[in-house]
Amino acid sequence: QVQLQESGPGLVKPSQTLSLTCTVSGDSISSGSSYWSWIRQPAGKGLEWIGRIYTNGNTNYNPSLKSRVTISVDTSKNQFSLKLSSVTAADTAVYYCARDPGYTNGIDYWGQGTLVTVSS
Amino acid sequence: DIQMTQSPSSLSASVGDRVTITCRASQSISSYLNWYQQKPGKAPELLIYAASTLQSGVPSRFSGSGSGTAFTLTISSLQPEDFATYYCQQTYSTLTFGQGTRLEIK
Numbered sequence: 033q034v035q036l037q038e039s040g041p042g043l044v045k046p047s048q049t050l051s052l053t054c055t056v057s058g059d060s061i062s063s064g065s066s067y068w069s070w071i072r073q074p075a076g077k078g079l080e081w082i083g084r085i086y087t088n089g090n091t092n093y094n095p096s097l098k099s100r101v102t103i104s105v106d107t108s109k110n111q112f113s114l115k116l117s118s119v120t121a122a123d124t125a126v127y128y129c130a131r132d133p134g135y136t137n138g139i140d141y142w143g144q145g146t147l148v149t150v151s152s
Numbered sequence: 153d154i155q156m157t158q159s160p161s162s163l164s165a166s167v168g169d170r171v172t173i174t175c176r177a178s179q180s181i182s183s184y185l186n187w188y189q190q191k192p193g194k195a196p197e198l199l200i201y202a203a204s205t206l207q208s209g210v211p212s213r214f215s216g217s218g219s220g221t222a223f224t225l226t227i228s229s230l231q232p233e234d235f236a237t238y239y240c241q242q243t244y245s246t247l248t249f250g251q252g253t254r255l256e257i258k
Binding site for chain 2: 136
């Protein structure tokens, strides 16, 4: 059974960098069979795809966030990470990590989500 | 960017009803369309991928259809556990979600 678990600070100050890590179990990030994605959801609002990374380090980002987002992978730890710079209150959301097999497949495994609040 | 528009934004229905949710893409996305169900406080769950393929373990009362720019999700006979928010998502280019359809009990 594939499981994903987000971890990182729940509170970030405005203008600072939000950093989250996703630990994957039950699948190997280095297997090359999937993308590994970040999605967020502000309270009471819809889902926003942030970006994804492939085993080889290739990334795709949401154009609206691209200038502030970096997604990286650590295959030795079976983890991937999100960094979002220059955060504001508008970045307050539940952040999900997820497995995305790509092409016409949907995002089939999600973490439980972690709330990140941007506030001084 | 490809924009995804769902309708309606909210819907009230009763147990046993047949309901249909529509998702339209701003340009053709072939069959690169997925549907998710999300319950309060939980992560979304994949229902249908490639427009019409049922994800393993999803009840057969859920079905999807469409290609190009117009897609539908149909629940043939609503069950109490189906009251949730539903999202479409395109994977033809950089991924985008629809705004969601909240399905409420009448």
